[in-house]
Structures are given as structure tokens and as C-alpha cells.
Amino acid sequence: MTTVDHLRQVRLGNLRTVLLALVDRPGSRADLAARTGLTKATLSNLTEPLLANGILVEEPATLAGMGRPSKPLRFHPGGPVAVGAEINVSHLAVETLGLDGETIRRHLVPADIRDSTPDEVLDRVAELIRDITPARPLLGVGLAVPGVVHDGVLVRAPNLPKLVGSPLADDLRRRLDLDVELDNEANLAALAHLWPRHLAGEDFVHVSADVGIGAGVVINGEVYRGVSGFAGELGHVVIERDGVRCTCGGRGCVERYAGLDVILREAGRRRLDSLAKALEAGDPKALAAVGAAGAALGVGLATLMNLFDVPTVVLGGSYAVLHEHLSTAVQSEMDARVLAGGERHTSLVASPLGEFAVVRGAAGLITRRAVHQPERLFA
Amino acid sequence: MTTVDHLRQVRLGNLRTVLLALVDRPGSRADLAARTGLTKATLSNLTEPLLANGILVEEPATLAGMGRPSKPLRFHPGGPVAVGAEINVSHLAVETLGLDGETIRRHLVPADIRDSTPDEVLDRVAELIRDITPARPLLGVGLAVPGVVHDGVLVRAPNLPKLVGSPLADDLRRRLDLDVELDNEANLAALAHLWPRHLAGEDFVHVSADVGIGAGVVINGEVYRGVSGFAGELGHVVIERDGVRCTCGGRGCVERYAGLDVILREAGRRRLDSLAKALEAGDPKALAAVGAAGAALGVGLATLMNLFDVPTVVLGGSYAVLHEHLSTAVQSEMDARVLAGGERHTSLVASPLGEFAVVRGAAGLITRRAVHQPERLFA
DNA sequence: CGCACTAAGTTCAAGCATTGAACGAATGAG
DNA sequence: CTCATTCGTTCAATGCTTGAACTTAGTGCG
Structure with a gap:
């Protein structure tokens, strides 16, 4: 760890703080400075690359009260999105989620995949994902499965024995050329109640x-x-x-x-x-x-x-x-x-999330990772 | 958070890293640099105040192999110590522990305190502590009790109903003029198997x-x-x-x-x-x-x-x-x-810890806190 | 005995992110 | 039109780690 690294860590940490504040709600640089405890100077500095890279936009201006009007910052409507996907015994589901926490599109299709091979299932999932993916940069895919996951592999799934042992994350990654993160549906459903909003x-x-x-x-x-x-x-x-x-x-x-x-x-x-x-x-x-x-x-x-x-x-x-x-x-x-x-x-x-809890958590896994590791936003 | 704070945080974090390496085992500056990933320059800088304040000592020199001999650093034998104390249904126990993880003295006395008042119990505990305390700086006291603790108060203790509700931490602090940290015996027994050595x-x-x-x-x-x-x-x-x-x-x-x-x-x-x-x-x-x-x-x-x-x-x-x-x-x-x-x-x-597990954990709570928050060592 | 070699520890200029104060910009109130 | 007010930017200063150069203190060999 060089000193430069240490300082870089500080910067990334502050970037995370700012992004978290923005997930909570949009705000001007001055407002964000007040909310995060950083100075206005630092905020100008930190947000500059986020604006340049199309992560944030500066809104026209808010004419309210005295003083120079503030120009609120929020996540760019054309900015990066995360994809969530769920493989379950009786259905498949996909959802796209923006960094602001808004669902862009979602889709759930009944499907009995108990007898399908991993390749068949992943082909269908990849197709569903391509169907709903907007023309925006993609942060990655969170993939939910009903079972125990280890290192991108489903290692135990009493209800989907045919998928056990395949490297689902890698195989889907290859199909889509996107980062894929595999996780258990119970964890992801819980995450959906936690991120981007505490429910x-x-x-x-x-x-x-x-x-x-x-x-x-x-x-x-x-x-x-x-x-x-x-x-x-x-x-x-x-x-x-x-x-x-x-x-x-x-x-x-x-x-x-x-x-x-x-x-x-x-x-x-x-x-x-x-x-x-x-x-x-x-x-x-x-x-x-x-x-x-x-x-x-x-x-x-x-x-x-x-x-x-x-x-x-x-x-x-x-x-x-x-x-x-x-x-x-x-x-x-x-x-x-x-x-x-x-x-x-x-x-x-x-x-309150209904049948989309799991897939929303899967997408949330990705937006959350992006906010917690802001360096990913500049890739 | 000022920038100075940020930098200070980096420094304290590095100080912690170095102290943790030293808890593991003594070592020269060069050795510590290799083990922590910091540079020799930083290590000289970081250890200087620790030596000046009597936390560490520099050993004479080790004549081994070629090159300039190294002067290993280790915790000062006259440096600060932590005290652990345990109040239990059938006994009281105390122990003093150095930052290096060595037990200095320990003592366990049978005692039926079921009918004692909080004051009576704390008087005895304070006396036991004074009896075994060496003439070295004291970091504080960890106090173990069989029950649920909240904010320095024992809030639930089926076996010691008379102690429930008293501010044990504050009352012992007053008697000894030392920081007192109250915790549950189960947590502390577990901690003893974890700090300063993983057992x-x-x-x-x-x-x-x-x-x-x-x-x-x-x-x-x-x-x-x-x-x-x-x-x-x-x-x-x-x-x-x-x-x-x-x-x-x-x-x-x-x-x-x-x-x-x-x-x-x-x-x-x-x-x-x-x-x-x-x-x-x-x-x-x-x-x-x-x-x-x-x-x-x-x-x-x-x-x-x-x-x-x-x-x-x-x-x-x-x-x-x-x-x-x-x-x-x-x-x-x-x-x-x-x-x-x-x-x-x-x-x-x-x-492997026998009947001293709890009291050792209580003392460990204090040495661990000192290492994790090195600013406490300079008080 | 002396010279080359090795490794430990120290010194010092350079680099970097935040800060705080000063400054410029944009609007409302009177 | 001018003052008050708030937003956002600029810039020197701060303090920590770094890496390279340097000093120190030994060993080994001729």
C-alpha cells in the first residue's frame, strides 16, 4: 500500500459517502456538503468526474428563496443500470434498476425448469435479459437462485438438482459479456428490503x-x-x-x-x-x-x-x-x-415487495456494489 | 471531518496494524515493515512515539547473519496492563494482562455473593484488583458478569437478581478511578479464545x-x-x-x-x-x-x-x-x-483455558481496545 | 588488517486529498 | 440600482506516506 493508495482510499470513501447521500435523495453541492459533512470545495471536486462521466446530471436550477439558486445533482437518467435475474422452480424473472433505485423494467414468466439443463435455462435467462435491457451502460447482472451458492457455483439446491455444480455465473457472463454475481434468493430478498431503501x-x-x-x-x-x-x-x-x-x-x-x-x-x-x-x-x-x-x-x-x-x-x-x-x-x-x-x-x-422482491434484490446487489466501490463507475 | 482528521485516521490505522503485528510476535522495524506492507521509513516514524512513551522497548540487538544487526521491538515489560475481573455466583476472579498477551497475575476466590448487595460485591472486587495490580500504568478494567448487559448496567441476571439494575461499571470506576467496561461472561469467554491468540x-x-x-x-x-x-x-x-x-x-x-x-x-x-x-x-x-x-x-x-x-x-x-x-x-x-x-x-x-477463560477475556477486552484505538495509549 | 558485501535504520523532497478562506456568480428584497 | 444571501470555484496550506539516497553496523574473505 503506497501513500497514494491511502489517499486514494480516502477519496473513494468520500465518493461513496456522496453517492449514498444521492441514493437517499438528490441535492445541490451545497446541500450534499451539509449532509455528508464534507466541504463545498471537496464536493465540487468529487462530483466533477461523476458529471463528466455521465453518472450524474446537473439540473437546470431551482429558483427558491434568496441567494444564488442551487443546481441540484442527481443520477443521470441515461446513466448506468444494473440487471437482476431470478431462476426459480416455477418461474424466471428479470428487472433493470437505476442507481437512483427506480425500477426501469421488469418481467416475470412462468416456467417449469425442473427438467431443463443449465444451458437451456441460461439461454432463456440471457434472452429475457436482452429483451428488457435499455440502451444504457450496464453495471452487471445479479443472479438469484434457490440454493446455497459458493464461488459462483450453485452447490446445493434440493429443488433444482440439475443446476447443481454448473458454473452458472461464468456461463451467463460468457453469454452476455457482463459481470455476473450469483447469490442465494433468501439473501437477495432480504437485501431488497434494505437497499436502496430501508423497508x-x-x-x-x-x-x-x-x-x-x-x-x-x-x-x-x-x-x-x-x-x-x-x-x-x-x-x-x-x-x-x-x-x-x-x-x-x-x-x-x-x-x-x-x-x-x-x-x-x-x-x-x-x-x-x-x-x-x-x-x-x-x-x-x-x-x-x-x-x-x-x-x-x-x-x-x-x-x-x-x-x-x-x-x-x-x-x-x-x-x-x-x-x-x-x-x-x-x-x-x-x-x-x-x-x-x-x-x-x-x-x-x-x-411490500410482492413477487419481485428476489429479482429486485439481485439487481440491487449490483447497484449497491457500484456505489460502495465507486471505482467501478469509471471503468 | 477535517482533512487533518483523515490523515490522522490513516496514521492511527497504521499504528493499529503495527501493534497487531507486535501482538502476534516481536520484530525489528525492517521485519515489521515486511509483515505490515508499510515502508521502513514509516515504521521508524510510527514506532518512535511508542518507544518514547514506554509502550515498546528496543532490545539490545540480534547478531544473526550478515548485514547490520536488527534491534527487535517488543512491548515494554514495564508498559501498560489491563485488568480483568469476574463476578459470578460462586466465585470472584481477577487477572492482569500485558499488551503482549502474557498473564501477569491471576486470582480466583470462592464466594457466595447471591445475597450480597452491589456495594459489598464491588468493594470485594476493588480490593482483589488492588491486591494484584502491578506498579505499571493501567489501561482499564474489563468486568464480566453472568447476564445481559446494556450500557454499563446489568439488565438481566436470573442468578444474581440483587445486582440487576445497578450501574456496576460506573460504581467500580468510581472506586478505582479507572475506565471500566462491563460485558457478558459468555461473550468474554468467547473473546478469550480469540484474543490475543486464536485458539x-x-x-x-x-x-x-x-x-x-x-x-x-x-x-x-x-x-x-x-x-x-x-x-x-x-x-x-x-x-x-x-x-x-x-x-x-x-x-x-x-x-x-x-x-x-x-x-x-x-x-x-x-x-x-x-x-x-x-x-x-x-x-x-x-x-x-x-x-x-x-x-x-x-x-x-x-x-x-x-x-x-x-x-x-x-x-x-x-x-x-x-x-x-x-x-x-x-x-x-x-x-x-x-x-x-x-x-x-x-x-x-x-x-484449553480452564476456569480463567472469562476473566482473561475481560482483561483481553481492554488490551484489545487499546490496540484497536492506539490513541488511548498516549493518554 | 582491510576491503567488499549485506542488511537495518534514517533523512528528505515529492506527491496527494482535503480544508478554509477568499472570491466570483446569480438571484431576491427594498 | 444596491444590498443581502446563498451557491459554487479557486488556491495556498496541511500533514502523512513514500522511495530513493544515505548512514550505520555488522560479516566474510583475502
Whole structure:
């Protein structure tokens, strides 16, 4: 590390600070200086290359009050964008996201890819991405998959066994000639509630269900990934040590009581929307199935909250759809079991992001990286 | 933040890097330069005030090989020291620790303080500290207590109700006229396995038992504290949703199956050493009690490991004493339940620190803070 | 004994990002 | 038209690391 490097680090750090302030909201140089604690001089200096490179634009001028009018800066409407993509058991989704946090376009297509080869899937994903990509510089692609990811490879995915082991990130990178970052859908869904806007505070768990149950834990505004990206395996938290056998080899895992497949089976339904209708109509079997799942989930979540010390739970994915009929049981188990030492209280909310949470998180991964490592913007 | 501040930050960061290298082992300026990536010039500059202030000493010279002999630098034998203190149900302990990581003196006295007032306890602690404090500058006191700590106050301590709510840190500070930092014993026991030397890798959970069960989770070389210092409440992880009632209001908490009180009761013993003797003698009742506790603990630990994605468990405190008879059952539950996706394997080890782990961690908290915030060394 | 060789540690001018104060620019109020 | 006010830019000063040159202090060999 040379001294020049040290100083460069300071500059990059300040650049990040400024960009973060701009993600929050646009502002003039003077305003940004006030918000970041830097001086006006530094702000002129830092924003100059951002304007020159088409990352920011200077708006005409704001005529308000006395003094010289300010010319607010904001992200350039033709500036770089990030792409998010999601591969899931029953659908594919793509989204483009600007640095300002606005969704540009999004697209979700049903698709049963359980029997497809990795090449077939990636071909379709690449096509979807090309279809929605605007004529603007591209920062890269975030790719979400339902399973454990390590080093750009899907290493474990009970529901997509055919994709396990392929270098998905590299293969998609080759197809598009773009940076591709592979990550787990649970982590990305959690990230979507955190970036570019905080939707559930600085600390929360995002829980969603397909066949498995994934939890993304957010602590201090960061997704907690654990040592090997394995963290948050809520599905295999034990709630009955001698309970039902689980595919993982253990017994009594939450997944065997609150997984979506279990809920549907117990309710005698085949698909989520049919279950939702039955609940709406007050079908007792459906209500009982969801209630039982909620209780089991609540026990598992209480354990998680006691270990991670997180106050908020966000129900996402299928759980968000079932939220209304699920949350009573979840909340009551949580209230009974989470240590209320001091002034703690647990809050339980449904995700506002709907079915696009994962793909938005995937795109957000890329815009976030660009803001945190501003040198990438000048490539 | 002025620019001067920025530059000062760079300097302090480099100072930290150098001190960390020295905690690892002594070395000449040239050696340190090589190890830290800084230049020899910077090292001369950085170490000059450390030598002037009696933090470091320059050793005579090492005559080895060709070239000008190097004069290794190490922490001054008369330099500042940290004090650790532990308040527990059945004993008090104190230890003094140098920046080099060497224990200077330690002392552990049995004491039943369950009925003592905070003032009585702190008087005794202050006396113990004065007894072992060497005639060297003092960096501060780390104070360990069995319970949840918030802002220098013990806010929850089922086993020491009389101390709850007193400003222990402030009261001890007043007695000694020293900085006092209060923390939870589980966190500090974990820290002791991490600082000043890594005894169990970069990522592990340290588990120990008294009446409750405390876990200190270490991720990436940092103690994970959670949002409000509550993290790692392994005792209230649920292993049987409809199991035994717990003081926390829930049911089936690990604590009710693997707590030390439960083990002793089931084994028909009153004290840990008596239990240990019975185990040695092969007493079936004792063996059964410990085996059952181990199984329950293993289930809870599997849940914790699936959530935190940590590969190693360190058994400390009473569990370390029982380790030989406990680990088989623990390990077998862990093996059965922890997701072995990919190449994961769980390892289970006994703490090498014995009964001084907590108090050593308490002192380590202070030396670590001094190294991480080197400006404190010049106060 | 002396000279070449090696490595440790020091000295010093150069380089760099931020700062703060001074300055120029653009508008509203009276 | 002039003053007050706020925005944005310019520029010398600051303080830290750097790298190269230099000094110091030994070893090895003839």
C-alpha cells in the first residue's frame, strides 16, 4: 500500500459517502456538503468526474428563496443500470434498476425448469435479459437462485438438482459479456428490503417459503452471510427433536411443518392461489393447515430471534401471500418464547415487495456494489 | 471531518496494524515493515512515539547473519496492563494482562455473593484488583458478569437478581478511578479464545453452562453481539415445542435439559467436582445424566450452527470439565443434524483455558481496545 | 588488517486529498 | 440600482506516506 493508495482510499470513501447521500435523495453541492459533512470545495471536486462521466446530471436550477439558486445533482437518467435475474422452480424473472433505485423494467414468466439443463435455462435467462435491457451502460447482472451458492457455483439446491455444480455465473457472463454475481434468493430478498431503501429498519429477518424455508438475516444494515454463505437455514431449525424425519437427515425440522409443500398438502390444494382462495372463503381445512404451519414457523423464528437478537420479522414470498392467515399463530409463538428482557418487542410485517422482491434484490446487489466501490463507475 | 482528521485516521490505522503485528510476535522495524506492507521509513516514524512513551522497548540487538544487526521491538515489560475481573455466583476472579498477551497475575476466590448487595460485591472486587495490580500504568478494567448487559448496567441476571439494575461499571470506576467496561461472561469467554491468540480458528461458538447456558458466537474474528447484546441465547433455543416449561415462559428450551442444575439433579449430585468424580468412577446415573444433557445440547447446537454457519464448537466452563463424557452425545446429534452441504464438517473441542477463560477475556477486552484505538495509549 | 558485501535504520523532497478562506456568480428584497 | 444571501470555484496550506539516497553496523574473505 503506497501513500497514494491511502489517499486514494480516502477519496473513494468520500465518493461513496456522496453517492449514498444521492441514493437517499438528490441535492445541490451545497446541500450534499451539509449532509455528508464534507466541504463545498471537496464536493465540487468529487462530483466533477461523476458529471463528466455521465453518472450524474446537473439540473437546470431551482429558483427558491434568496441567494444564488442551487443546481441540484442527481443520477443521470441515461446513466448506468444494473440487471437482476431470478431462476426459480416455477418461474424466471428479470428487472433493470437505476442507481437512483427506480425500477426501469421488469418481467416475470412462468416456467417449469425442473427438467431443463443449465444451458437451456441460461439461454432463456440471457434472452429475457436482452429483451428488457435499455440502451444504457450496464453495471452487471445479479443472479438469484434457490440454493446455497459458493464461488459462483450453485452447490446445493434440493429443488433444482440439475443446476447443481454448473458454473452458472461464468456461463451467463460468457453469454452476455457482463459481470455476473450469483447469490442465494433468501439473501437477495432480504437485501431488497434494505437497499436502496430501508423497508423494515436496520435489523430484521426476511423469511420466505418454497419447498424449503429461507431466511435472510440483516444486522446493522448488512446481510449476514455466515462463514460459507450458509447462514440462515431456518428450514432446518429443530422444533421437535423426535419429530418428523427430514431430508437433511435430522428430525423435527421447521421445514417439515411449515414448508409450502406441507401447507398445500395438509390443506388439500395443489397451488398457492387455490389455497389463497380457499382461505378467503373460510375453508376450515385450509385455515387449520395454515394455522399449524404458522405455529411451527413461530417456534422456529423465536429460536432464531433469541440467537440473532433481531427485533423484526418480514414475511415474504408465499408467506406474504398467506400473511393475513398466518401471522396470528406466528406472533403468538414468538411472543411466548422470545426473551422479552428489558424493553424488547417483536414485530411481524408482510413484505411490500410482492413477487419481485428476489429479482429486485439481485439487481440491487449490483447497484449497491457500484456505489460502495465507486471505482467501478469509471471503468 | 477535517482533512487533518483523515490523515490522522490513516496514521492511527497504521499504528493499529503495527501493534497487531507486535501482538502476534516481536520484530525489528525492517521485519515489521515486511509483515505490515508499510515502508521502513514509516515504521521508524510510527514506532518512535511508542518507544518514547514506554509502550515498546528496543532490545539490545540480534547478531544473526550478515548485514547490520536488527534491534527487535517488543512491548515494554514495564508498559501498560489491563485488568480483568469476574463476578459470578460462586466465585470472584481477577487477572492482569500485558499488551503482549502474557498473564501477569491471576486470582480466583470462592464466594457466595447471591445475597450480597452491589456495594459489598464491588468493594470485594476493588480490593482483589488492588491486591494484584502491578506498579505499571493501567489501561482499564474489563468486568464480566453472568447476564445481559446494556450500557454499563446489568439488565438481566436470573442468578444474581440483587445486582440487576445497578450501574456496576460506573460504581467500580468510581472506586478505582479507572475506565471500566462491563460485558457478558459468555461473550468474554468467547473473546478469550480469540484474543490475543486464536485458539479455535476465526469462526466458532463458545458454549458454557451454569444455571443458564451461554453461547458466544465468533464470526470472522469478531464476537457477534446482536442488536442489543442479547445474541447467542442458546439456553432458550427450543428443542421440543411441547416440552418442559421454562422460566422464560416458553417450553422445551435447551436449558431445561442441558443446564448444569439439571445435570446435577439428574445425577443426584450437588456439586460439579462430585459429579466429575462419579463419572470417573463410572457411576451409571451420572453417566446417563450427562449423556442425556449432551444429546439435548447437541440438538440445540445443531440449530445454532445451521443458523450461524459456524464450523467449530468450543466447550467451556463446566462443559469443559465434563467434556470427556459429554462430547460423544453432542457430536452425534450435531453430525446427524447439521447440514453437511458441500465439504462441511463440524468440530468439537474442549476449551484449553480452564476456569480463567472469562476473566482473561475481560482483561483481553481492554488490551484489545487499546490496540484497536492506539490513541488511548498516549493518554 | 582491510576491503567488499549485506542488511537495518534514517533523512528528505515529492506527491496527494482535503480544508478554509477568499472570491466570483446569480438571484431576491427594498 | 444596491444590498443581502446563498451557491459554487479557486488556491495556498496541511500533514502523512513514500522511495530513493544515505548512514550505520555488522560479516566474510583475502
